Amino acid sequence: MSSSKSNKIVKLESSDNKTFEVEEAVAVQSETLKNMVDDGCANDTIPLPNVNGKILEMVLGWCKKHVDETVTGDELNKYEADFLDLDQADLYGLLMAANFLNVKGLLDRVLQRVADMIKGKKPEEIRRIFNIKNDFTPEEEEEIRLENAWAFD
Amino acid sequence: MDGIGESSESAPGVPSSQLKSNGSFREGDRSPKQVSPLRGGGSRNTSPLGRVGSRNTSPSRQKVIKTKPRGFDEERVATFVKAAHPDVQMEDSIWAMLPEDLLNEILARVPPFMIFRLHSVCKRWNSILQDISFLKFHSQVSSHGPCLLTFWKNSQIPQCSVFSLPLKTWYKIPFTFLPQWAFWLVGSSGGLVCFSGLDGLAFKTLVCNPLTQTWRTLPIMHYNQQRQLIMVVDRTDRSFKVIATSDIYGDRSLPTEVYDSKLNSWSLHQVMPAVNLCSSKMAYCDSKLYLETLSPLGLMMYRMDASYWEHIPAKFPRSLLDGYLVAGTQKRLFLVGRIGLYSTLQSMRIWELDHAKVIWVEISRMPPKHFRALLRLSAERFECFGQDNLICFTSWNQGKGLLYDVDKKVWSWIAGCALQSYNSQVCFYEPRFDASIY
Numbered sequence: 350m351s352s353s354k355s356n357k358i359v360k361l362e363s364s365d366n367k368t369f370e371v372e373e374a375v376a377v378q379s380e381t382l383k384n385m386v387d388d389g390c391a392n393d394t395i396p397l398p399n400v401n402g403k404i405l406e407m408v409l410g411w412c413k414k415h416v417d418e419t420v421t422g423d424e425l426n427k428y429e430a431d432f433l434d435l436d437q438a439d440l441y442g443l444l445m446a447a448n449f450l451n452v453k454g455l456l457d458r459v460l461q462r463v464a465d466m467i468k469g470k471k472p473e474e475i476r477r478i479f480n481i482k483n484d485f486t487p488e489e490e491e492e493i494r495l496e497n498a499w500a501f502d
Numbered sequence: 503m504d505g506i507g508e509s510s511e512s513a514p515g516v517p518s519s520q521l522k523s524n525g526s527f528r529e530g531d532r533s534p535k536q537v538s539p540l541r542g543g544g545s546r547n548t549s550p551l552g553r554v555g556s557r558n559t560s561p562s563r564q565k566v567i568k569t570k571p572r573g574f575d576e577e578r579v580a581t582f583v584k585a586a587h588p589d590v591q592m593e594d595s596i597w598a599m600l601p602e603d604l605l606n607e608i609l610a611r612v613p614p615f616m617i618f619r620l621h622s623v624c625k626r627w628n629s630i631l632q633d634i635s636f637l638k639f640h641s642q643v644s645s646h647g648p649c650l651l652t653f654w655k656n657s658q659i660p661q662c663s664v665f666s667l668p669l670k671t672w673y674k675i676p677f678t679f680l681p682q683w684a685f686w687l688v689g690s691s692g693g694l695v696c697f698s699g700l701d702g703l704a705f706k707t708l709v710c711n712p713l714t715q716t717w718r719t720l721p722i723m724h725y726n727q728q729r730q731l732i733m734v735v736d737r738t739d740r741s742f743k744v745i746a747t748s749d750i751y752g753d754r755s756l757p758t759e760v761y762d763s764k765l766n767s768w769s770l771h772q773v774m775p776a777v778n779l780c781s782s783k784m785a786y787c788d789s790k791l792y793l794e795t796l797s798p799l800g801l802m803m804y805r806m807d808a809s810y811w812e813h814i815p816a817k818f819p820r821s822l823l824d825g826y827l828v829a830g831t832q833k834r835l836f837l838v839g840r841i842g843l844y845s846t847l848q849s850m851r852i853w854e855l856d857h858a859k860v861i862w863v864e865i866s867r868m869p870p871k872h873f874r875a876l877l878r879l880s881a882e883r884f885e886c887f888g889q890d891n892l893i894c895f896t897s898w899n900q901g902k903g904l905l906y907d908v909d910k911k912v913w914s915w916i917a918g919c920a921l922q923s924y925n926s927q928v929c930f931y932e933p934r935f936d937a938s939i940y
Contacts (some may be wrong), residue, residue: 438596463608464611472619472622475623476623478592478593496621497622499676500615500673
């Protein structure tokens with residue numbers, strides 16, 4: 350997406366009252382913000398009560414990197430790979446923010462990262478992580494395990 | 503890979519005495535029951551060639567092997583060791599509040615074969631495959647493959663093994679649902695797999711989705727003959743077509759027939775202009791079906807929208823020994839085969855059709871060391887097929903697989919298990935839950 354020639358600045362305020370100013374071209378990487386800009390609601394500071402300052406800064410950093418025309422494809426790949434080297438709390442926050450702000454590329458990456466983290470896990474672990482109650486009887490569970498045994502390596 | 507070096511010349515079906523397997527070749531055993539010699543141990547971990555019986559579970563570099571077959575590149579084997587899943591600790595206090603739609607989006611990105619493990623988590627996850635939201639997200643993921651599907655019959659019982667290239671793992675899918683008459687693997691497209699066979703005197707076809715274990719016999723064609731078939735799925739249109747061209751002996755002129763899943767019927771199309779002998783390989787791309795005629799050697803194209811056969815006057819390379827047509831992405835069409843009549847001077851090459859100039863342009867050559875490893879004798883048979891700019895070579899006698907990535911220009915061996923024997927058929931496959939047989 351080529352940077353727009355307008356030097357319009359978009360002002361954002363995080364849940365913990367930190368303000369960020371970014372170029373419109375950077376902000377519209379977020380579909381949510383893009384809609385606001387298109388609807389003319391982006392003239393004043395936009396409050397983002399679901400996103401804290403630390404996470405918002407990360408998201409905006411991602412967006413900035415993606416409009417920067419001097420960044421090469423390889424550099425961008427490395428950036429994206431390193432970007433998700435986060436602790437659990439930040440990763441979760443990033444997921445929620447990318448979803449709320451609808452930053453497609455970032456959201457896709459984070460979702461894939463979480464998928465990669467859970468794919469090797471045993472059912473007991475999955476239940477613990479996502480706080481899911483096991484509503485199977487031991488017999489039912491064993492039956493299902495046998496049915497799907499071919500998929501285990 | 504089978505035990506090259508010592509007894510690799512053993513005929514398929516004769517278990518090599520040096521193999522150490524963890525049990526007899528029984529039903530239910532995890533490793534695919536190929537007739538040709540298997541890797542030792544029965545596990546899916548790659549073992550260095552010649553070191554039969556060792557179970558190398560390390561994802562790092564393979565040990566140096568003592569008996570190295572001529573031309574084999576051990577470096578390439580090392581890259582295909584089964585992927586280790588790094589275990590990342592996840593804290594429940596953080597993830598427990600994850601909204602359901604995001605959870606579905608995450609699950610949609612888990613490789614399809616690994617979804618089956620999650621069935622025992624809870625009742626809702628057990629029925630995730632019926633969850634509309636999950637299926638919607640799953641269908642939006644552009645690719646869940648590529649995988650290699652191998653089909654064979656073990657004394658009338660259908661067997662199917664799928665090698666997932668992203669996961670570098672073999673899965674033996676239960677295939678008992680397949681009717682007895684299903685014998686030939688026609689191919690796979692968009693998550694569906696097509697089979698054909700003779701049910702008494704009737705030549706029948708069926709489509710199935712191995713993951714959902716659903717299947718359906720298609721209506722009988724107008725001309726009940728054993729014919730060359732190809733199946734193509736249109737994911738955006740949510741439909742598929744099966745195209746029947748010449749009969750397999752190539753001596754009858756039959757009208758081309760096209761099955762359209764939207765109409766659930768076969769329609770008659772133009773008869774191919776009289777040519778003798780068509781090769782069994784067809785390639786479909788950009789709404790055009792390409793077929794190679796062997797005598798005379800030429801290229802025929804069938805336009806699906808205009809419904810007529812056309813001869814493409816692209817000159818074939820001289821001294822071409824075999825010509826496999828492989829469809830790539832979008833409009834790309836490849837020709838693969840050996841050049842050179844004398845075994846010492848042979849080379850395997852890949853050409854791409856320049857549609858504008860109507861000529862075959864050579865784009866790659868198989869490195870000689872790979873060629874020698876793949877085909878030890880010039881008369882050896884091999885299969886070649888492809889999908890999405892990946893071309894796979896499998897050697898009949900040796901059960902090996904060599905993969906060429908056209909975009910990345912990388913050659914790599916597929917190791918871990920025998921891929922093909924004289925009675926197995928292989929094709930590319932993409933596991934998809936949303937592939938519908940209707």
